[in-house]
Amino acid sequence: MAALLSSLLILSFFSLGTSLSSNYYQKTCPNAESIIKKAVIDATKNDKTAPAALVRMHFHDCFIRGCDGSVLINSKGKNTAEKDGPPNKSLHAFYVIDNAKKALESACPGVVSCADILAVAARDATVVSGGPSWDVPKGRKDGRISRASETSQLPAPTFNISQLQQSWSQRGLSMEDLVALSGGHTLGFSHCSSFNNRIHNFNSTFDIDPSLQPSFAATLRRVCPARNNAKKAGVTMDPSSTTFDNTYYKLILQNKVVFSSDNALLNSPKTKSLVSKFASSSDAFFKAFAKSMIKMSSITGGQEIRKDCRVVN
Template identity: 45%
Template sequence: MAKNGILAVLITMVPCFLLVGLTRAQLSVDYYSKTCPNVEDIVRKEMISILSVAPSLAAPFLRLHFHDCFVRGCDGSVLLNSTKDNKAENEAPPNRSLRGFGSVERVKAKLEKACPNTVSCADVLTLMARDAVWLSKGPTWPVSLGRRDGRISIADETMQLPPPTANLTQLIQMFAVKGLDLKDLVVLSGAHTIGTTDCAAIKGRLYNFTGQNNLNDVDPFLDRNYIAKLRSKCSPTDTTTLIEMDPGSYKTFDLSYFKQVAKRRSAFHSDWALLTDSFTRAYVLKHVNGFESEFFQDFAESMIKMGNIGVLTGDQGEIRKKCSIVNY
């Protein structure tokens, strides 16, 4: 990307960083020390129980947190159900494949029993995402707490979510308006080291990529052998079959994702796009060869940063009794 283009993006980021800085000051790691001192232990115990039975839910919990923070900030709005007068975020196309809502309610119910009307769903989701990474053999990090729950969830606002078809310019702009920089972009993309996606999200790379309507019309930046492998699993009409984001290592948080990107075998076009910028490409190639502790530290820092996007604090919002509905 041209230097002038990067400068323009960085200029747009300034107000967002100011916002993040202001909200971070109102969160603290000991926020519930008096009102719910065992909050992290309760969440961790439930997460161990949930993932021992369904380890494939680790990535969905992380994805829920990401999708929550990118729309209205980290306020639990992705967890709200639609009403007769409003279509909520979780019914919008980018969110229809989200999973783990029932588990979030399970953890929230445990906390309601221990500390009624105290811990927000936004904080629950943030803690669950952190523990999902740690229980997948990834890093852990201190989570500042004190988020409040939003009362608004609008399906159309999910247009702010980076699509899997995005190029690097689009990704940089979408991350920048949330106060996240180029390093955050490549680091947080590393979350694709765990989890699956469905054929609906990738078939555009495999069939009719540019509208030519022939079998050779594929994403030219996807490895040809990998195309054949993906086509064996995804037909042109298949939208439900699940594909591992990091084949052979999709339940373990590690460096394998970067190896897949370097080989042009990543599932999303947005993953391949990391190779089109000198900084993000260098980061990918460096971590093909190791430096896991550095990536883990970087990921922890970027997750802390993301978890502070647009949070509600003080007397803003509410503390929901159930995560799927607002209080009445």
């Protein structure tokens, strides 16, 4: 009963963005997308990790109250905002959204939402990394509520396949969406804390997760020798961590992925089949990723157009 109530509570935050359209700003701010793209490209020239950060930020925004830019809001007074919740403390590159918003407010004040900026920036970050492009549906509103306590709803890197399926289905996302969007893990970096459960005291029988490829497990142990290792220690998600490609799926099949949740995709016939499909065809992965990103980013839930992405009006 408690699980059902939790599911209903989460679902109540979300609605499909039926009013969204790819040409939403055609008349009110025709250069909106080019302005956002420039902010992403400029950032990437100086910081190769910015694209991965923007894609991750968009995911984390959409999974809490829909894609409403609530992850961008600063904590204030007694309210600790989403960005300061445990799963989000490693988020960065907020300045990219700030820069885009500043330029947009100059070009067309009060028109483009922060949620739309983030959705478009995530697409542009994917493209600049070598990944697919897609028409981003626009017209989202910005949310006014941002609570760190709600970040516990984010799917954890320790989740098994049933926990993943439940988390994604609560947001109207399918198993196909789960596998396709997990491919975003081809970009970026993971801290030891996200995979220590697999390389230290795994269970009462094994110290190391036996599903990990042995030499890869040994490498992870060298980087993260103990559970109290340095907070900044970690590894890239795959060897080509600044290039958007299908390497992630090949690594899953080789048992060389860092998260339990990544390895869990092998534990269902449906998800395992999709992993194999995407590992053998980057074209199939790119098409599925673009389709699922449109679906996920169309989950809406905001109320206003923020003047400053860090502060509610």
